[in-house]
Amino acid sequence: MTARIAAVDLGATSGRVITARVGDGLLDLTEVHRFPNRPVEVSGTLHWDILGLYRDVLDGLAQAGTGISSVGIDSWAVDYGLLDASGALLGNPVHYRDDRTEAVIDDVHAKISPERLYAVNGLQFLPFNTLYQLAAERLLDRAETMLLIPDLLAYWLTGERGAEATNASTTGLYDASTGAWSAEVVGALGIPAGLLPELRQPGSPSGLLKAATGLPGVPLTAVASHDTASAVAAVPATDANFAYISCGTWSLAGVELPAPIRTEASRTANFTNEAGVDGTVRYLRNVMGMWLVSESMRVWGMPSSELPALLAAAAEVPGPRSVVDPNDPSFMQPGDMPSRIAAYCSRTGQAVPGTRAETVRCIMDSLALAHRAVLREAAALSGRRIDAVHLVGGGSRNALLCQLTADATGLPVIAGPAEATALGNIGMQARALGLIPDLPSLRALIAETQPLARYFPSTPETPWLDAASRLESFTTV
Ligand code: LFR
Numbered sequence: 001m002t003a004r005i006a007a008v009d010l011g012a013t014s015g016r017v018i019t020a021r022v023g024d025g026l027l028d029l030t031e032v033h034r035f036p037n038r039p040v041e042v043s044g045t046l047h048w049d050i051l052g053l054y055r056d057v058l059d060g061l062a063q064a065g066t067g068i069s070s071v072g073i074d075s076w077a078v079d080y081g082l083l084d085a086s087g088a089l090l091g092n093p094v095h096y097r098d099d100r101t102e103a104v105i106d107d108v109h110a111k112i113s114p115e116r117l118y119a120v121n122g123l124q125f126l127p128f129n130t131l132y133q134l135a136a137e138r139l140l141d142r143a144e145t146m147l148l149i150p151d152l153l154a155y156w157l158t159g160e161r162g163a164e165a166t167n168a169s170t171t172g173l174y175d176a177s178t179g180a181w182s183a184e185v186v187g188a189l190g191i192p193a194g195l196l197p198e199l200r201q202p203g204s205p206s207g208l209l210k211a212a213t214g215l216p217g218v219p220l221t222a223v224a225s226h227d228t229a230s231a232v233a234a235v236p237a238t239d240a241n242f243a244y245i246s247c248g249t250w251s252l253a254g255v256e257l258p259a260p261i262r263t264e265a266s267r268t269a270n271f272t273n274e275a276g277v278d279g280t281v282r283y284l285r286n287v288m289g290m291w292l293v294s295e296s297m298r299v300w301g302m303p304s305s306e307l308p309a310l311l312a313a314a315a316e317v318p319g320p321r322s323v324v325d326p327n328d329p330s331f332m333q334p335g336d337m338p339s340r341i342a343a344y345c346s347r348t349g350q351a352v353p354g355t356r357a358e359t360v361r362c363i364m365d366s367l368a369l370a371h372r373a374v375l376r377e378a379a380a381l382s383g384r385r386i387d388a389v390h391l392v393g394g395g396s397r398n399a400l401l402c403q404l405t406a407d408a409t410g411l412p413v414i415a416g417p418a419e420a421t422a423l424g425n426i427g428m429q430a431r432a433l434g435l436i437p438d439l440p441s442l443r444a445l446i447a448e449t450q451p452l453a454r455y456f457p458s459t460p461e462t463p464w465l466d467a468a469s470r471l472e473s474f475t476t477v
């Protein structure tokens with residue numbers, strides 16, 4: 001038996017609607033709609049254009065056409081919309097790169113310490129975690145319900161409200177031990193009881209599309225609606241000793257574990273325990289990823305179609321030379337990334353990249369070095385042996401980054417699939433339809449049906465060791 005399934009996958013810079021034919025060993029993808037996701041700054045606040053995104057979701061579903069058995073939605077994490085008592089959206093969702101939380105982080109930590117937070121939620125500290133955003137939220141007193149982005153779109157499509165669990169685990173309000181909202185954290189922060197809807201597990205039915213969507217009665221299925229959780233579900237690993245890097249706007253690098261690790265060493269290393277499918281834990285750390293390149297290209301006025309040429313030029317530049325910590329706070333907000341990178345290099349006494357190719361080379365070497373650092377720490381903290389690195393997501397098309405990651409980590413890199421997130425989204429729906437029995441079968445099917453590339457370490461480790469210790473000396477100063 002086969003079925004046609006649609007995945008809505010929203011990334012920070014673009015969204016897509018993909019359909020798949022699944023079943024009988026088949027997993028064929030067709031991209032039916034791709035659209036840019038362009039944040040909008042209004043009166044000093046950076047917002048998502050949520051109505052524009054919803055329109056593109058509707059357009060994409062219209063392109064998908066009839067004969068669809070199920071639809072699923074995933075997006076980036078942490079951000080939300082608030083509904084009032086009538087179900088209307090209060091304000092436009094704020095972008096996680098807005099700096100509104102800076103002023104409230106200490107207040108939150110005065111109410112509940114970072115140590116206690118980590119003991120409950122196991123979450124890495126990121127200034128935009130939902131709990132900090134809610135502390136800075138001006139519309140909270142008028143809100144009845146908070147819906148994370150995929151749940152908000154699901155509500156508009158079906159009229160049903162819920163909170164999908166993998167995404168809920170990124171809010172800071174979710175208890176990593178019990179898999180439920182944390183009454184302790186919610187209470188300590190004075191968040192109104194009832195703001196958080198009931199949790200839904202990936203694979204559960206989430207309502208039927210309304211007539212106005214053009215696909216009346218088509219079932220919506222909760223998927224691992226945090227894009228990273230969907231991407232990890234689609235890692236084509238065939239044994240346990242693997243690490244993954246889900247590489248797009250962010251590089252999410254880590255290992256899959258059966259249970260969270262909430263030691264003090266893990267907290268100070270800022271490793272997160274986000275929920276994966278079937279009770280797995282995504283033990284990882286965020287690295288500020290291809291954002292450094294996409295934001296540089298925006299400043300240079302280059303369309304994304306010019307990325308391959310830029311990477312080819314960067315591959316000609318010798319490296320690793322100047323390196324930056326991609327997670328330096330100066331790189332978080334939108335702005336003149338090339339100048340910030342130059343300023344970082346000059347501040348740390350390194351050669352300042354002079355050309356676009358040199359800037360991109362510096363970013364690629366820095367990302368490879370960050371991948372090395374995170375995976376070594378993940379292995380040390382978890383005791384997990386890493387025999388190979390699966391690099392999935394759009395970054396898997398970036399041969400330079402894949403090769404440099406193999407060189408810097410000293411590990412083989414298996415690159416692909418590029419559409420891991422959409423595949424994970426589709427896979428959870430296929431499982432709900434009874435077309436795929438379990439997670440290992442999904443991964444095996446992806447390994448069999450999707451194109452993968454392999455990269456092996458090709459250079460001596462010494463230059464990477466030197467660059468790593470140089471970088472450490474900057475970050476500890
Ligand atoms: C990746 C991602 C990361 C999350 C960041 C912000 O797209 O979902 O996992 O930390 O975006 O939501």
